[in-house]
Amino acid sequence: MNLRPLGDRIIIKKVEAEEKTKSGIVLPSTAKEQPLMAEIVAIGDEILNDEKKKEQVKVGDKVIFSKYAGTEVKVDGVELTILKLVDILAVVE
Template identity: 75%
Template sequence: MSIKPLGDRVVIKKIENEEKTKSGIVLPSTAKEQPQMAEVVAIGSEIDKDEKKKDQLKVGDKVIFSKYAGTEIKEDGKEYTILKFSDVLAVVE
């Protein structure tokens, strides 16, 4: 990937969950809420330099983020979101 976030920004890739109704109908992504869970793809240099933040988040972590946070972009046909470190709410272990 060629996206390198600046400052305290994080690049994430949303994790899509296929959702089915009780009757077995698969709901397309346009018919449901956007996921709030994602995988961290890249981290800005300010996060690595900050002693408090650098141990909290690393590339490959699964995170939960604010619902309407970030800027969505497309790179090589894949969708990514760039958001502030403060918009990351939790790391899923």
């Protein structure tokens, strides 16, 4: 199944959190923080048709997003988040 975001929405796939601390301590999954970094999987038409917005983000970009933003969905066993462009705080370069 494919998802196509509508309007000014973006679909992202979260990047997994570190499983070890810098000192080498292994963290259980319950102790890990939810990642706030993700990769853009798809972009809505409203963003692609707007010259200013289109230059801000593109598919494949790594981004940082608001902690409580978006709606989480599971498609073909992959967890994705659908959020608005305004919920993206920065692009990681």
